[in-house]
Structure formats: structure tokens, C-alpha cells
Amino acid sequence: MEFIKYKSTRGKETGVNASEAILKGLADDGGLFMPEKFPKFDFSLEDLKGKRYQEVAYEVMKLLLSDYTKEELMDCIEKAYDEKFDTEEIAPLVKAEGAYFLELFHGDTIAFKDMALSILPHLLTTAAKKNGIKNKIVILTATSGDTGKAAMSGFCDVEGTGIIVFYPKDGVSNVQRLQMVTQKGDNTDVVAIHGNFDDAQSGVKKIFSDKEFANKLSENGIQLSSANSINIGRLVPQIAYYVYAYVKLLESGNIATGEKINVCVPTGNFGNILAAYIGKQMGLPIDKLICASNENKVLFDFFENGVYDRNRKFVLTSSPSMDILISSNLERLIYLSCGSDGEYVSKLMKDLSVGGKYEVTEAMKEFMKDFIGGFADEKKNFEGIKSLYDSTGYIIDTHTGVAFSVYEDYKNATKDMTKTVIASTASPYKFADSVLEAIFGQKQDMGDFEVIDKLHEIGAPDIPRAILEIKDAKIRHTRECDSADMQKEVEDILFNNRR
Template sequence: MELSYQSTRGGEAGVTASQAILKGLAADGGLFMPSFIPKLDRSMKELSLMTYQETAYEVMKLFLTDFTEAELKSCINQAYDSKFDTEEIAPLSKADGAYYLELYHGSTIAFKDMALSILPHLMTTAAKKNEVKNKIVILTATSGDTGKAAMAGFADVEGTEIIVFYPKDGVSPVQELQMVTQKGENTHVAAIHGNFDDAQTGVKKIFNDKEFAKLLEEKGYQLSSANSINIGRLVPQIVYYVYAYAKLLLNEEIKEGEEINVAVPTGNFGNILAAYFAKLMGAPIKTLICASNENKVLFDFFQTGTYDRNREFILTTSPSMDILISSNLERLIYLSAGGDATANANLMKALGESGSYSVTSEMRERMKGFVGGFASEAENKAAIKKLFEDTGYLIDTHTGVASTVYSNYKEETKDDTKTVIASTASPYKFSRSVLEAIEGNQETKDEFEIIDHLSRVSGIVIPQAVEEIRTAEVRHTTVCDADQMKEAVLGFLN
């Protein structure tokens, strides 16, 4: 059965995988969804003997059905190469009874590398397939990690330009330095006055502006996205959950068919949605633990069935999760509505107009594999400190949120199912917050003094990605208001 893609809002159907990757967002503002979720056609035992690259092929071939075997394998092999600093690409570390899936060994030390290393290759292959003559402009909003990983992936890739918007005071110093020092003639960055939701809303508005698209078309450009709204970002993320299960099996940590839980620090909902897709494909995953920080809009949603972004936006020490509009949740809403695009479109319209919507009891029943939890700033700090003091294992502030929520979940439910925690960034990406969790206030030290001190305390080598920005030249200095984003795009493309 041929797999195609359709919009979650009903406006487009029968779209090929390569077309969906090129478009990023559907014309009606919806997200592309596969016409069905394919089942894994290899057993976990077979998958357990495969490399990361081989596993990636087995998962991705089922979704990207208009890519030839040679095309897909070429994309995979170019993506998952020596830019990862561990042979295993996504190693598992056991600490305090949980398995931490380390997704930060790529060139920008965050989990976004796992998908953004391959997206440029998928996109350029898709452009050739569809005989695209325009230059592809990747337009992305970032809460800190996507921006750098996307720029690193697309830097100097022929036939592309990449433009990234980030909230001026809403990312860590290391995240900001990584972005503003990015090399590449086709890379452009702008800080906006506002928060991540403002940046994301601005980008979506540009995507939905038909006049603007026409103007760009006349100049020889077309827009696409590197956010997890792009199916080409989401599909590669499914791989590491299948891989993690297979490796637990290989290492005899679990028996064949034994269920595991997965805990994911969640902002835009893409990473945990990928785990849900792995479950729907046949990976034996029992409960998906959705971990929020103090911006607990998702926790409240899973508790009540009402999604409500009308609340205070809180800046936390886990900035990549400081989000009140979780874009990828729309895909879960669509699935839980039984693929009813009209019902989904009505809910998204309500979110746009009033900032909230409520789902039906039937839809909630279909989401019962998810549980929500949240961690306060104090709990997150305490969890990082305790894990480090008890085991010597150091995690960043986002992984700390997931670790806290998992511990609370385990205590409340007495569920002792083996659990994989998605470890989404290197501790060095948020070094000040991590060091302060372990040792208290560090106000007097600058960022690199803190990084050096953290290395001494932890014994963990400073990653190359951090050493690079120590002396790198700042190349991007644009700052604008959220309502000037369109003008900024035109300025960059001029």
C-alpha cells in the first residue's frame, strides 16, 4: 500500500514524502501526516544487530516511500558520520535505575542534530526529484537548539538559504553564541524582541502569506521549514527510539517483547511524538511520560483535556521548553480525532482565536498512553545535583526536567517498568545553570570560566562545539520586532 501525506486540516492530500519535505507546512496551515502509520517489517531481534545507520534505513524507508534505496542510504550515510563524537551515535547510559538516551553527540551538542544532520540531504534530494528550480529558503523559529543545528546542517548547501529567528533573551549564552558565530554564506540569524511563541507565530504567518509567497516566487525563492513541523524532521527522530529499544534488547537489559516507558522533556511536542510513532510502528513502549517545566501547558492538557495558552510565559533554566504553543501536538489531536481533519481544523481555529480548546472524552481515551508531569525550577536543580552526587552522571537542565518528572511518576504510580529518558543536550549547553545546580550561585564568573570550572568538577571533556565558539567571530547582529520578520526575510535575501 503506497503511503502518501495529507494536511491535518484537510486542505491537501495525496502528497508524496519528498513534496511534503519540500513544503514543510501544508498550504492550509496544517501539518503533513502519513496516510497511515506503517508497521516495522523487521523484528526487534533483527534490529538489535544493526548499526544506527542500518536502523535508520529500516525505519525511514517505511515513511519516505518515494525515495529510492540508494537515495535514502546516501542521505543516511552523509548525515550519521564522523561529525558525531561517539561511535554509537546515540549511546545509552544507565544511572540511578534509568537509561539515559544521549542524543547530544552531534556537531551542535543537542538532540536536534539527530534529525537536522539528515534534513538538508533529504531536502536537496527531494528538490532534484521534483525538478525544483527555485532556491529553497529554510525559515525557522528556534527556542535555542533547532536554529544552530539547522544552520550547521544547511551551511553552504547549494540551492538553499537558511533564516533563523530566536527570542533575544530566551536562549542560553552558549546557544546564542553558537548561532551568531555560525559560518556559511547562506546563513542568516535575527534575534527578535519577544518570546519563542512570538517567533514561531511570526514564521507561521509568513508561511501562510500567499502574496509573500508569490513575491518570493518572482525572485526565484520558495519557503520550507526545518522545525519539527516538517515531516523530514520528525521521521528521523523516530529512529532513535526504535534503536534504543533494540540496544536494550541486545544488551540483555530487557527481554524480547518486554515493554518500556519513555520520558521526554517536552516543549514543541515533536520529540515525544516521534516516540509515539515508534510505539504505533510496533516498538513495545507502554507509557509516554511528557515532562514539562514551569510552562506546564502540556501537563495541564493531559490532566484536563483543555489546552490553554492564556497564561504567564515563564523564562526558566530549560529555555528550549519555554513554549506555550506546542505545534506538534496538532498531529496527536488529528490522530486522536480519528483522522477527522475538520474536527482538528476547528480546534486549531479556536486556539488561534481564543488561545484554548478542549478535546472530547473519546479523544482523551485515545491519548491514554500519555501521562503529563512537570518540574519546578527548584526540583530540577535538586535532581541534577542528586544524580551527580549519587552516581557521578551529569545531565543538562532539560534532561533534569524529564528525570524529575520520571522520579515523581515512579513514586506516585509504583510503576517499575524499565524507562528510557531522552537526554536532549550536553550539560555544557547550559553550563551556568548546571554548575549552579551543583555548587550554587556563580554570578561573578563569565560563561567560559564557568565552562572550564564545570569541566574540572565533572571530569567531562569540553565538547569541540563549545571550544569553537570561545574565540569565534560574531557574524550575525540583526535584531528586530516580531512584526518586522517579513522585512527581515526580504533584507536577508536581497
Template sequence: MDILYTNTRDASEKVTASRAILNGLAKNGGLYVPVSIPKLNITVEALAEMTYQETAYEVMSRFLTDFTEEELKHCINSAYDSKFDTEEIAPLKKADQAYYLELFHGATIAFKDMALSILPHLLITAARKNHVKNDIVILTATSGDTGKAALAGFADVKGTKIIVFYPKNGVSPIQEKQMVTQKGENTYVVGINGNFDQAQTGVKQMFSDPELAKEMEAAGYQFSSANSINIGRLVPQIVYYVYAYAKMYANGAIGKDEAINVVVPTGNFGNILAAFYAKNMGIPIHKLICASNENKVLYDFFQTGTYDKNREFMLTSSPSMDILISSNLERLIYRIAGDDAKKNASFMGELAKEGKYTLTPGMREQLDSFYGNYTSEAETAAVIKEIYEKTGYVLDTHTAVAAEVYKKYKAETKDTAKTVIASTASPFKFTRSVMNAIDEKYDAMSDFELVDELSKIANVKVPKAIEEIRNAKVLHDTVCEVEDMPKTVKTILKIQ
């Protein structure tokens, strides 16, 4: 059965998977969602025997139905190859009564690699299928990880350019150095004097600007996105949870049809939405546990049914989650509004105008498979220290948020179901925060001294991604004001 994609804000727009990937954002600022979520009609015994690549094909082929088997397998095998530092791609490690799905073994040591390694291949294939002659300009905003992973994925990919906007003082030193040292004739990195939400809003406004689209077309360009607003980013993320479930069954951690919980540290809601889609495909997931840092807009949403971004923006030690506008939540709102584009558009209009919206009681009832909580900065640091001292396993700050929220969930519910925690970044990406949590004496060390010390205490080799930037030259130093983002894009693309 062919799966089409519809616009969360305009029911009249329906496109193929390849066209949805190519467009990135739907009309009127909407997002593409599958008209229906396909069932994964494969036994867990069969899944348990599969590699990550084979699992990816089984999941993605059900969503990307206008890709041929040959095209999709080529994309998957080109993405999940030797650029990952482990053959398993996403190892599952047990520590302190939970199973950590390590999603950070790619080229930039964060989970974004998992989807952004395949997106360029999906996009180029989609462009060929749709006879696109223009160069594709990937326009993206990052809170730290997406940017570098997208840059690495698209660097020197023929027929593309990539422009990444990031909050100048809102990412870790290592995240920033990873981005500003990125090589590639088609890569551009711009710091903004603002926060991630402003960067993301600026990017969305450029996508929705008809005058800019005309100027781009005249110059032989068209926009697409590498953010998780692109369905080509979201679909590969569903694979994580199918693979994790199958591996838990394969290693005897769970029995047939035994339900698990999934904990996801999230700001933009994409990664946990992928787990929700996996559940709807038929994977036995009991609770979807949404873990927030001090920017706890999602926690408050699950507590009250009101999404309210009108609050102070906090800079935390888990910067990839420092987000107050969770873009992917719109896909869930559309779903619980009964796939009603008008109703969803009304909520999103309220968000744009008032900065908040409130669900109906009937919509709230449909959120019973979700649980939300958050951790303070002090709690995040404490759980890093606790798990390291107990097990020797070192968490990054984002994964620590998830670990602490899981502790709170267990204490509150007494639920003993086996649980997978999405481990979204390597601790090497946030060395200062991680090492200070373990012992404050480390604060006197430089960033790269901390890297070597972390390698020693965790008994883990320094990742290649970190070694590469030790002495790398800064290649990108552009900084602009939020309101100057469109002008900066036109300057980069030499559009007068």
C-alpha cells in the first residue's frame, strides 16, 4: 500500500514520501505526516536476527513507499557504514537497571548522525525521482547537534549547499568547534545573536516567504530542511526503537510480546515522536517517558494540557534541549485532534499569536501513554556522578536528564517494566559539564585535557570526532542578528 503524506495545517495538500522529503516544510508552515501509520507485520523472532541496516529497511520501506527496494537499500547501506565506530551501529548497554541505547557512534558523536547520515542520500534520490534541476539549499537551525551532523552529512554532496544557523552563545565549546571547523565547499555556518527558538523561527519564516522562494528559483536554488521537521529525518529515527526492542528480545532481557518503557531526553519532540510512531506500528511500548531539562515546557504541557512558551529561556548543561518551541509536537497535536488540519492550524495560530494553547479534555485523554518530568541542573550533575560511581558508566548531560527522570518515574509509579533510555550524545561532547559533575577538581583543566582525562576514567578511547578538532582551523566566523538571517542567506548564495 502506498503511503502519502498530508499537511498538518492544510488537508488539501497530499504528496508522496519523496516529495515530502524534498519540500522539507509543508505549505503554510505545516509539517508532513503519513496519512496512516503502517503496521510492522514481522515477527519479533525475525527482527531479532536482523542487523541495524536490515531493520532500517523493514521499517523505512513501509513509510517511503515510492522508493524502490534498490534505491532505499542503497541509501541505507551508504549511510550506516564504516563512519560509525561500532559494527552494531546502535549498541544496547545495561547500566543501573536500565538499557542504554547508544545512538552516538557516528561521525559527530550525537544521535543526530543516525538520521542525518541517511538524509542526504534520501534527498538526492528524491530530487532525481521528482526531476529537480535546481541546486538544493539545506537551511537548518541547530541547538548544537543537528548542525554538525547535517554539515558532515551534506559536505561536498553534489547539487547541494548547506547553511546552518546556531545560537552564538548557546552551544558547548566542543559543539561550536565541531561546526566552525567543518570543511566542504558547500558548507556555511552562521552564529546568531539570539537563542535556538529564534533561529528555528527565522528558518521557518524563510521557508514560508514566497518572495524569497521566487528569488531562489530565479537563481537556480530551492530550499529543503535537515531539521527534524523533515519527514526524512523522522522516519529513520523510528528504527531505533524497533531495533532496541528486537535486541532486548534477542538477548533474553524480555519475553515475546513483553512491553517495555522508553525514556527520551528531548526538546524538539522529534525523537520521542519516533518512539510513538514505533508503538503505533505495533512495537509493545508501554510508557513513552518524555525527559526535559529546566526548559520544562513539555513537562508542564503533559501536567496541565497547556503548551505555554511564555517563560524565561534557560541556558543549561544540556543545550540540545534548550528549546521552548517543540516543533515536532505539532505532529502529535494533529494526531490527537483527530487528524483535523483546521483544528491543528488553529492551535498553531494561537501559539504564534499568544505563545500558548490548551488542549480539549478529549485530546488530553489520548496522551495517557506519555509521562513527562524534568530535572534541575543539580539533579543532572548528581545522577552523572551516581551512575559513574556505581557502575563506571559515564553519561552525557542529555542522557543524564533521561536517567534522572526515569528514577522519578519509577519512584512515582512503582512500574518495573524493562526500560530503554535513548542515550543521545557521547560524554566527550560535553566534557566540562560531565567531568565537573564527577569531581569539581577537574574544572582547572583545559577542554582537551578533560577529554584525555575522561578517556582514562571511563576506559573509552577518545572518539575520532574529537581528535579531528583538537588543532582544526576555524573556517566559519560569520555572525548575524536574527532579523538579518534572510539577508545573510542571500549574501551566501550571491542573490542580489
């Protein structure tokens, strides 16, 4: 098996072990870590039939996390994918209306972030031991709704760690907010910012790039790491569930060995769909990667014309985890598309930072031709949710609704009947009010938990533990700040120990 090292997308940091990259989160030059090469599968997909999710995950992850021993990696995997998931399958595949919905929401926080954030704390603490780190590791992350809760759940009371989450005060659903502000754990802190997700994400990146602040933290025995999908430890575990979905299709006889599938992903920060792309580079038979956007369609426009332009109105939608104008993980694809030219990537990212836009070359556009962009506005999203429910009784959330609507448009426009896996990224209970509005055609005059009961009444599966737990939970986190004051909040939490 090859030993895979990592390098920064901006070219100034190379030869980094996987465990070191996971510990750092972000490269010193501000870039994102990428494998120096993509290893090829050293297994047959046929041979994975009948394997548990945990076993499939190991076969995939061992190739990219090659400085972890088998014992270390299997320990991380078994601790992550355990009884906190409400199904032994971990990621069931459900057929509805000719597509295959990969349900990624059966974990603790009923969203796809659980699939990677359940394992990240274990990868991180193992990495710290491997690298002789004695500092307290503080996870600093921005969330558009789901990452924050999933990360806090994973890191809650993990020895030697702390976690600080920033979220846009008016940019998440009430269920998402309640999941975060009721989070237990002596090492968890949550801060609402006055701004949107991009403000939160930019603020976190700015803190990471402040060398003077890093030195101050180090002097106090603290180092920062990230739980966002900019951390390669978030991205690698996501590849596994696309492999698992393919194996499930093989098991059921819905595809033949080697038959290509399409993958359709509701996309915000670009990490989830990038994981599918990396899987393809490693040997997974994927043809098209359908990138589904909501009304904040910066990625759709990019794949249409090669110009990434965040200078536009920011729209708050019913799919808040996709309300993003700066898709950080796209930098990784840009890096690959320009021949791994870190200097060129740095220029484009500076253009984005200073002027809010950049344009790629024709050759780079050609490199990215496997990606198909599509978008669904609120009307089309709700129509998709309703039509799927009316025809099959299957209920999806508002993010999956975007993906389903875009898939239907793609299929009707191209007549491409390739079997397609749709990443179903959240439980409908997480956005119950919007799902009911879509199904009934109007907003329901009900409280947060009344709509949850109604959703169950019309056919949604059992109400998840994650919802029941927040019903009467105590509010524990009330901090809020302007986006410009995020570093001050971090200092107050870490040095003054004030909640």
C-alpha cells in the first residue's frame, strides 16, 4: 500500500502526513490540504458485497490515511459508527421515483455531517498521540446549521479538546439553533454572529491565519484545529459512503459490476460532492456529478460560465445549509484543474478575497466537465418535495428537495437514464415546518414541535431521538457578537473562561 502525503493547495507546504494535516486543519499558507496523489482502490467492489459499513469505510480510508495503523483506524471507525446511529446500515439506500436516496441522516444530529464528524474527534485525538502533542486542541468552526451541532456532539467532553462554534444568528432553522444552544459538555461553546455563514467562515479563516494569535495560544498550551470540511479529516470519511452506496446497488442487483452511476448532491461548501469526485479518481465508477444549488446559485453560475462571483444578493432559504456564497472546498477542485499550481490558486483566492470573483481558463473548465450544475428556487424545491410525496409517500427535507428537483430537470433535459444516487443530507424532521408547507401548499399555523408531530402523522418515520432530546432541554449558550469581534470572543472563552 502506498504511503500518501499531503500538500497545500497554495503550494508552500508539502510532505505532510495525514495525521499532521488533520491536526492542523488549514495549511500555514492558508491553503487546504490535498493528497499528493490519489491512490487507486486495492480491492474489488464485488468483494465488498455483504460487508458492514465499518468494514467498507476502513478499506477506503486506509488508502488516504496511511500513517494510521490498522488498529488505530479501525478503533476510530468502530467508535464513530456505533449505536449513535439508529440503523445498523448506517447509510441506507432507498429507491423512490427512479432514483436512489442515500440517507445520510441516521446519526446523532440527523444530518449528513454526522457521517464525518462522528469520526473526526477520534482521528484527531489519535493524531495528537501519534505526533506527541501535549497542547489542548481547540476546534474552531463555522456552521451554516449542521456542522456545529455534529461537531459539538462528537467533541463533547473529549479529554484534551475544546470546541467553539460560530453560526449566523438569523440563518439557521429553529431546530438547528436549539440543537446547538442546548448542547451539553464542559468543553463546548456556541456563539451567534450578526451576519451570514460566509461572514462566520471568513472570520474563522482569519483567526487561523493570525500568527501572532497562534503564538499567544501556544504560550498558553493551546492550538487550534478545524472541524469544517476544510479539514481533510472531514473529507476522507465522506468518500466511504459513496463506495458503500455503490456496493449496495451491486448487492441488490440494480447495477452490474463496473456500471457507471451518476451522483447528485445538494451543495453548499462543496465538500460532499468533492468526496464523490475523489472516489471517482480512486476507482469508483461514477459518470456525472450533478451539483445542485438553491437560490444562492454561485456554483451553478460557475459551472455554466467559469466565473466564480460572490458579488450578489445573499438569499435566506428553506435550505439554510446551502445558503453559502463562498464554497471553500471548491479551492481543492480549482487546484486539481490547474495542474496543482499553488501559485496560481493563491492568485485566484486573492482575487476572490479582494474583488469577490475570479475566472478560470478554458482548459480548467474542460477539466471540470464531469460536473453538471443545476439549481432549484424555493417554488421548484417545494414542488419537488410535494410531487415525490404524492407519488410515493416518501418524505425528504428541503436540501434533498433541491437535489431531487435538479435531478429531475437534468433527467428531463438530457434523457440520461443512468442510475443516480441522490445524497439525502438531512432528516425531514430537521426542517419540518418547510416540509409541511411544501406538502400542503401553505405554511402551517403550528409550533415547532406540533409540526414535528404532524410530519410523523402523515408518514415520516419515527421521530428521531435528536428531536425528542431538545424538546425540553435547557438553553446553555447565549453568546453573540458582530462578525468583526469573533477573535475577541475566542479569547474571552479561552482566557477568561466565561460563558
